[in-house]
Amino acid sequence: MNSSYLNFKDKHILVVGDVMLDRYWHGGTSRISPEAPVQVVKVSNIEDRPGGAANVALGLAKLGVAVTLVGVVGNDDNATVLExxxxxxxVACRFVQSLDLPTITKLRVMSRHQQLIRLDFEERTxxxxxxxxxxxxxxxxxxxxxxxxxxxxxxxxLADVQSLIQLSNAEGVPSFVDPKGDDFSIYQGATLVKPNLLEFENIVGKCRSSxxxxxxxKALREQFGWKALLVTRGEDGLVLLEDxxxxxxxxxxxxEVFDVTGAGDTVVAVLTAVYVTSKRxxxxxxxxxxxxGYVVGKLGTASISAEQLEAIMYQRTHTTNFGVLSPEDLLEQIKLAQMNGEKVVFTNGCFDILHPGHVAYMKQAKALGxxxxxxVNTDASVKRLKGDKRPINDLTHRMAVLEGxxxxxxxxxxxxxxxxxxxxxxxxxxxxxxxxxxxDNIVGAQHVLEHGGEVKVLTFVDGYSTTSIIEKANL
Incomplete structure (x- = not known):
């Protein structure tokens, strides 16, 4: 993968569509209402997030793209909150304000990461x-x-989306459509259309094989003159058809799928952003x-930054960058891992002769992140610490065993x-x-703590030590 595809400097993407406010009421549930057999939620936190086309715009902004959003809102407080x-x-907002309609708002009542009910406030016009x-x-x-x-x-x-697509084509601006409904002819002439499998089969009928x-x-793409058609199939992946x-x-x-909310928005946002740089x-x-794959592992609507996406793509295409690495090469890998939200655990030692105590210790350490x-101490470092007879095994030997x-x-x-x-x-x-x-007496602890990290002390398994093994062998 080419990292320049994520360089969105001077790129601008216009998003047009149904904007909405996703509102979350979070609270604990500890009793049943005396008025009806329903849970009582004691609301302790209210969270507002952009939804619908607004979430697409937010996803682009998180990538570093310049974004303008066009949508319809009501003349109400929720429009102000959303903007x-x-x-x-x-995100630059260019909203058409309606005096007759409310801003589309979806209120979700949440408790212990579970959605108890969703209330929708909306009218179509x-x-x-x-x-x-x-x-x-x-x-x-x-x-x-x-x-x-x-x-x-x-x-x-987007009631008159066909006219908007014609405007795009007249300006030579590629158009990407996340569709809805049972009539895809309204998207004729678009550059790419991205239905999910359910939406696609609602148009063409059930598909019993790949x-x-x-x-x-292929037939649908040709019928409506799209340059490409992308069908998203959830756990079965994606299928792309182009000219x-x-x-x-x-x-x-x-x-691991935790919440698919907003996954389609992420797909169309990243797809479009990368296309304007790669043209592929x-x-x-x-x-x-x-x-x-990243956002479905998060709760609620989630976004991804260009840095996080670059880290994911780099790790996917550099899977051999594990095992024994120089400190300089390792630094790059750690930066990428941490950028990708991974917790990196560090330990050190001579590890001259590995024993079951070391194995148990490594398993405990890995479980922390x-x-x-x-x-590993070099041979010269071990000699200074342990004496001239150590190490028993040289650095290359010790690192090879640890790598395994x-x-x-x-x-x-x-x-x-x-x-x-x-x-x-x-x-x-x-x-x-x-x-x-x-x-307090662990070397490097202060630096790690000052940078927001953690310091842990683990107990070695009793009955094992390199020194006792050497003495027993009369080395």
Whole structure:
């Protein structure tokens, strides 16, 4: 993957569609109402997030793209809240204000990360005056846009989406559509259309095999003159059909699905952003797939930054960058891991002769985070600490054995008497030491704590030590 695809400097994307406010009431539940057999939620926190097309715009802004959002809102407080949330993230809002409609608001009551009920406040309208106002704003924004996303939630903002697509085509601006409904002819002439499998089958009928899906997708793309059609299939991945090319299928990147809210918004946002830099649908789809895999592991609507996405793509294409690494190379890997939200655990030692106590210790250390780094004293360092007869095994031997342990991700070395310098260079998320220590006398602890990390002391398994093994062997 080319990291320049994530360089969005001077790129501007226009988002047009049904904007909404996602409101969350969070609270505990400890009793049943005396008025009816329902839970009582004691609301302790209220959270507002942009939803619908507004979430697409937010996702683009998080990537570092310049974004303008066109949508319809009511003349109410929720419109002000929504605009404030968006502008705080750098989204330029061009809202058509309706005197007759409320701002679309979805209120979710949450307790212990579970949604108990959702209340929707919305009315649909597609008046001629509203359509004209939306079209006028789109026409103003297209000349300085590299692409436009039409995010259709069937709430009325895109009632005349065909006219808007024609405006885009007249300006030579590629249009990406997240569709809704049972009539895809309204999206004729778009650059790319991205239905999910349910929406796609609602148009073409049930697909009983991958071959049938690809054939129907090809026919639909040709029928409506789209350059590309992308069908998202949840846990079954993605299928891309474009001009004069065979179908391109991609398995889902999601490792664990926690919440699919907003995943489609993330796909179309990343897809469009990468396309304006790469001009290749396949590259854009691969990045979008990885981004979707990231956000479905988060609660509620979530976004991903360009840095996080770059870290994910780098790790995916550099899977050999584990095992024994120089401190300099390891620093780059740790930065990428931490950028990707992974907790890096660090420990150190001579590890001259490995024994079951070491194995148990490494398993405990790895359980404290996502990646485990082991820094090993060089031979010269061991001699200064243990005497001229040590080490029994040289550095290369010791690191090779550690590399083979399943709990260890990276092995590196340091030549000083203490690991202070390498700890300060790598700045791990968690510093671990085994034995009879307190946090105050662990080398490097202050640096890790000052940088927001943790310091843990683990107890070695009794009955094992390198010194006792050497004495028993009369070495």
């Amino acid at each position: 404030r949330c968006l502008e705080a993230e750098g 597609d008046s001629l005056s509203q359509n004209d106002a939306v079209a006028a704003m789109v026409k103003d924004c297209l000349p300085y846009s590299n692409a436009v996303i039409y995010s259709d939630y069937a709430k009325g903002c 071959k049938e899906l690809e054939d129907k997708a 004069d090319k065979p179908a391109f299928s991609l398995a889902t990147a999601a490792k 649908f396949i590259d854009a789809v691969e990045y979008a797939n990885q981004a979707a 996502d990646r485990l780094v082991v820094a 342990m399943g709990s260890i991700d990276w092995v590196t070395w340091f030549d000083e008497d203490t690991p202070k310098e390498i700890i300060e260079a790598l700045t791990p998320s968690v510093l671990v030491k085994g034995g009879d220590y307190t946090v």
